[in-house]
Amino acid sequence: MDGERTHARTLILSGAAAAALCALVAAVLVFERPRYFLEMLYERPRIEQALHTYFAAEMKGDLDTVYGCLAPSSIYRQNHTYEDFIADMSSNPSKIVRYTIVDIYGLRPNHDPQSYPGVERFAQVEVDVTLEYRDTNTTAECNFCFTFLREGGRWFKG
Numbered sequence: 001m002d003g004e005r006t007h008a009r010t011l012i013l014s015g016a017a018a019a020a021l022c023a024l025v026a027a028v029l030v031f032e033r034p035r036y037f038l039e040m041l042y043e044r045p046r047i048e049q050a051l052h053t054y055f056a057a058e059m060k061g062d063l064d065t066v067y068g069c070l071a072p073s074s075i076y077r078q079n080h081t082y083e084d085f086i087a088d089m090s091s092n093p094s095k096i097v098r099y100t101i102v103d104i105y106g107l108r109p110n111h112d113p114q115s116y117p118g119v120e121r122f123a124q125v126e127v128d129v130t131l132e133y134r135d136t137n138t139t140a141e142c143n144f145c146f147t148f149l150r151e152g153g154r155w156f157k158g
Contacts, residue, residue, distance in 0.1 A: 050155035071149040071156035073118045098130040121150040
């Protein structure tokens, strides 16, 4: 008798666990919010790495790496050559001396592949930046929101 009760209890608990798992999977597949939350858990470290690579290169003055961190599909890269970029950077009186990631949010798929054919995903990155102006020898704290794009499985600054 006890064996039958234990077996029945095990079947009921297994069925409840299976139903809960099915409901969770259905929620992730059907509703965008849980799906994007799980995707952000996966993508966040990759976005952070792209951001750190970009800002480290900016702070070192490594213009080759900075240019390589810009999304190939970005309007800037579409309209400016590497030589244009070097000229723009050499005439820029500001230099990034410090940055802090405030938040990464807004991960979303590309809903407009006609306008952005190579872009797989977009994300917003909010950053507090300390700029040093070489021409006036002053500093300023600024808050920026950058769009990062995933193209070919890699994240770039938009």
